[in-house]
Amino acid sequence: MFIPLLILRNAFRHKLRTILTVVGIVVAITAFGLLRTIVDAWYAGANASSSARLITRSSVSLVFPLPLTYAQKIRQIEGVQAVSWMNWFGGVYISERNFFPQFAIDAQSYLDMYPEFILSPEERKAFLADRSGAIVGRKLAETYGWKVGDQIPLRGTIFPGTWNFNLRGIYDGADKGTDQSTMFFHFGLLNETVKKLYPRRGDSAGLFVVRLRDPGQAAEVSAAIDATFKNSLAETLSETEKAFQLSFVAMTEAILLAIQAVSYLVIVIIMAVMANTMAMTARERSAEYATLKALGFSNAFVASLIFAESIGIAVLGGVIGIALTFPLAHAFADRMGSLFPIFFVGEETLALQAGAALLVGVVAAAAPAWHTARVRIVDGLRAVG
């Protein structure tokens, strides 16, 4: 009972210093957690993807559409269970600042293929029945305060003009990893209008989504699809949904790496602060530690006192930091709006935070503990803080 009490008393001997150190660790651990969560959000699309789905798109790049007739040909390929298609719309809601993704989808086949978008049967029916109907995710609806029945005007950037959509349903995600910040409307509406305005651009889809009969066949089926359209005017590139999503992550990899580097840097900074605290503390108490040694306590015991104090302070800061990460992440997600459709603190992040706090405690204590254990009793007693 005596030893823990000694450590506790020691830790709070300089109340202000300890409190400042704890605050520093709290800030660092919270920032670390937030940055890790941002990185996770980047990968969220890839993590939410299904292994049973392939994405087929133009091999040149995403901006080149594929003829709609490909749907029939893909469906005939061995191992394909269903095909759906979609187009990126890229509309602007009121001002450029309100960015959220919008897709024109072949509604029936698309909703069948993505069971993770949960829509009540009535809303689904209403959406399918209304040619200019649209559905949006729960988070998106909350951001702009939309209710079923509202009109949503979008200004087209790729498809010129102002487009009005009737909100027919608000979908929920099957779990918290599902994107709830997207708007979907009917491909038919887009296609008819485009055909009228630009006959050459009609009857084409940005990409096809293919559901596999057996997820194990992903490689064979995607090779078969690409072989079908080899040497045609519009060659295709098929890959699993996950690989497709990861290719977006790869494009912004430089930024991602920077954020990751910074998240570790914050830990290094707090290590310096904490190490400073422990070095000062140990120096001030060198006479006391020498006394303990003179009384017969071993070097290891004195070193462990310093370690326990350091780790205790770090863990205290870590626990508070982890607790604060949740409200902070929530506030950040609110501020960023739909830039990060999926944003939550993952379990891995929590584990890393705890690990980082512990590491800070251990590293900070290493130098003073080693020094104190090594110093001769006589020198220790002679030392003046």
Place this chain on the structure above:
Amino acid sequence: MTIPFSYIVRNVAARKLTTALTAGGMALVVYVFATVLMLAAGLEQTLVMTGQDDNVVVIRRGSQSEVQSGIDRRQAGIVESLPDIATGQDGQRLFSKEPVVLISLPKRASDKPSNVVIRGVTPSGLTLRPQVSIVAGRMFRPGTSEVIAGRAIADGFKGAGVGETLRFASRDWTVVGVFDAGRTGFSSEVWGDAEQMLQAFRRLGFSSLIFRLADPGRFDSVKQAIESDPRLTLEAKRETRFYADQSETLSKFISYLGTTISVIFSIGAIIGAMITMYASVASRTGEIGTLRALGFSRLAILVAFLVEALLLGLIGGLFGIAAASTMQAISISTMNFQTFAELAFSFTLTPKIVAASLLFALAMGFVGGFLPAVRAARLKIVDALRAA
């Protein structure tokens, strides 16, 4: 009477480990702060330098980038016949009709694909961009499947070096030259013959029209003429404005994230400075009492400790800036969210950033040192002397 500066310097130097740790923490913060500013400055410089003030870019109304835009030949012809367009040395109008598309190419380092801008240019298109020069190989010959690659693309992407071939639009294109466009967005593009590109990509129209104004001051009336013509569904922007708009989201993102991170980091560093300074005050209580007894005023003590904290900040700031300046050798290539295309830019250290970082470091030292300095100044002589 003020306390001698050398006394303060010696105090900073007396405890080396503590000083190093505190200044080191601050140096890291200043490093991050400066790096982010350098990144934002590099991006801004890249896009500002891409545009020329007397050039005008015309794209389809409502489209935000050249890739989204489409302009048919009839509309292009109408714009080309406007009176305000400058004429070059050969008597040709300085007017370029360009198809711009994105293709995905694998990166050399990671083999992962990223989007690259392919631009079809005309001879006058080259005159419109005097910053472009061939640094390796030669210019492409018009009417052939030859292309030239910007330096960032030639370095970063597979198949884009001189002598290599790129395959897109069912053709093999030979890279015959590498061009350098300085720190501009063009360094992240591949250029070929405009008419060849149109045929290969089976396009009937162009993506953008670029021309030089005969009189730069007439921009507003040209803009008016284009945007009010009922036959045209186009919008005109100065080239400088056009490129600045294209990077708005990316530069906002960088500065927003950077500011947040700097603020969080600086809290950590300020706490570090505070701990150090409080300890410094506590261990020198007797000394402070002696100084006061010798006749130094409370203000002199306050100033001495503040200067000590500022000195810590200055050391951290200098090391941080030194570390950040090494980042200038590194160039970053990432996707611009708005154009969906690769854009290379480098960290750029400007005098303004050096000043801002130093000020930031001193501010951290000041904030961290203020409370401890106040405590030192408020010590009573008798108590302080007794403590020693």
